[in-house]
Amino acid sequence: MNEDNKLIERTLRGEKRAFEMIIQKYQQPLFNYIGRLVGQRELALDFTQEVFIKTYASLSSFNPRYKFRTWLFKIASNLIIDYWRKKKIKAFSLDLPLESGQRPMAGEVPDREPSIAKKFELAQLRERILTTLEKIPPLLRELFVLRHVNDFTYEEIAEIKNLPVGTVKNKVFQAKELIRQLLRERI
Amino acid sequence: MNCLYPDQIYLYLEKQLSPSEIKKIEIHLASCSKCQEAVAERKILQEACQSLPLLETPRGFSSQVMARIFPAKTKPWLWLTATTTGFLFLILIFTLYFIFTEKNLVSLLTNSAHVGLDVLKKTSLFLIKSAKLALLLGKISIQFIIFLINSLTRFMKIIGPEGQLILFLLAFILFTSLYLGIKKKLLTGEKA
Numbered sequence: 001m002n003e004d005n006k007l008i009e010r011t012l013r014g015e016k017r018a019f020e021m022i023i024q025k026y027q028q029p030l031f032n033y034i035g036r037l038v039g040q041r042e043l044a045l046d047f048t049q050e051v052f053i054k055t056y057a058s059l060s061s062f063n064p065r066y067k068f069r070t071w072l073f074k075i076a077s078n079l080i081i082d083y084w085r086k087k088k089i090k091a092f093s094l095d096l097p098l099e100s101g102q103r104p105m106a107g108e109v110p111d112r113e114p115s116i117a118k119k120f121e122l123a124q125l126r127e128r129i130l131t132t133l134e135k136i137p138p139l140l141r142e143l144f145v146l147r148h149v150n151d152f153t154y155e156e157i158a159e160i161k162n163l164p165v166g167t168v169k170n171k172v173f174q175a176k177e178l179i180r181q182l183l184r185e186r187i
Numbered sequence: 188m189n190c191l192y193p194d195q196i197y198l199y200l201e202k203q204l205s206p207s208e209i210k211k212i213e214i215h216l217a218s219c220s221k222c223q224e225a226v227a228e229r230k231i232l233q234e235a236c237q238s239l240p241l242l243e244t245p246r247g248f249s250s251q252v253m254a255r256i257f258p259a260k261t262k263p264w265l266w267l268t269a270t271t272t273g274f275l276f277l278i279l280i281f282t283l284y285f286i287f288t289e290k291n292l293v294s295l296l297t298n299s300a301h302v303g304l305d306v307l308k309k310t311s312l313f314l315i316k317s318a319k320l321a322l323l324l325g326k327i328s329i330q331f332i333i334f335l336i337n338s339l340t341r342f343m344k345i346i347g348p349e350g351q352l353i354l355f356l357l358a359f360i361l362f363t364s365l366y367l368g369i370k371k372k373l374l375t376g377e378k379a
Contacts, residue, residue, distance in 0.1 A: 016253065016257060019253070019256070020249055020250075020253050023248075023249040023252050023253070024249045027244045027248055027249060027252075028241070028243070028244060031242055031244045031248075032241055032242050035242045036242075041242070044242075045244070045245070045248070048244070048248075049251065049252050049255060052252045052256070053252070053255060053256055056256050116228060116231065116232065122231070122234065122235055122238075125231065125232075125235040126235045126238065126239055126240060127240075129232075129235055129236060129239065130239060130240070144236075148236040148237055148239060149239055149241075169194070169198075169203075170194065172197075173193060173194045173197045176193075176197065176229075176232060176233075176236065177193050179232070180228070180229070180232055
């Protein structure tokens with residue numbers, strides 16, 4: 001039995017300290033995930049709290065065959081999608097074709113525009129990526145954050161989002177190409 | 188091999204291709220400067236993406252969440268503890284007072300008891316005198332009422348049955364006027 005499952009078992013036995021340990025372990029990654037998606041610190045903190053409360057409330061329904069981390073982020077993802085829905089932000093359906101201005105993945109790469117690598121230093125580039133991230137469609141942003149902020153594997157992201165692994169990979173690459181394109185446009 | 192697609196570059200950079208695919212790409216890269224540039228740019232982008240600055244939760248965040256999940260409840264034994272502590276504290280204060288002032292606790296208690304008894308005695312006397320006065324007032328009131336009844340009886344005998352009828356009618360008129368006057372006064376200002 002892994003560490004998370006032991007903590008869950010202890011929590012279900014009534015040991016409050018065990019759940020506090022779960023919070024301490026996941027508060028940072030969860031806050032980063034939510035923070036990069038909603039873009040407002042206070043709101044992100046509220047949502048992070050909300051996710052832990054929901055998690056505690058449904059802890060008895062957790063199936064130990066699955067990874068707790070994946071399950072936790074699934075709860076967070078549903079909460080964010082509800083928030084977007086209430087705000088009437090299009091969650092960018094995967095079935096829809098790419099919106100105008102987005103470059104399809106097909107097509108060969110080389111171009112003669114100045115490289116972002118030549119224009120930005122690494123630290124500057126990181127900051128620019130974060131500001132550009134807010135401009136890309138929410139679903140692409142979410143997949144990008146899960147991959148690059150939270151270091152999930154494509155398989156884990158596929159499980160969180162109930163999507164085929166191939167689609168997840170494709171969308172993460174699409175997100176990066178879109179960021180690259182927007183960074184180039186700024187030059 | 189043709190020039191690379193973006194997804195091929197990302198898969199190559201993330202080492203997610205088979206050895207044969209990697210070999211094909213490397214052969215192509217060796218002879219294509221455009222693709223070399225494209226790979227270099229995405230490598231920088233990839234590095235930046237993998238080391239983005241992280242957000243920090245505030246101190247005490249986990250305690251805040253715990254407080255929302257498990258709200259604090261006041262337990263009865265806490266009240267008992269607080270009361271006992273207060274009582275013990277008072278005893279401590281008194282003890283320290285007698286130690287520092289060197290007063291005798293027994294004599295203080297005896298004096299206090301005497302004062303209490305005196306107050307009780309004086310209060311009892313006052314109560315007894317008040318009761319006697321009330322009895323006296325009661326007797327006087329009864330005698331006054333008997334006198335009034337006797338006087339009225341004699342007056343009725345003097346005026347006779349005709350006088351009694353006239354008096355009764357006068358009384359009736361007086362009470363009726365009073366009643367109607369009061370009613371009118373009460374209705375003043377009200378819209379019918």
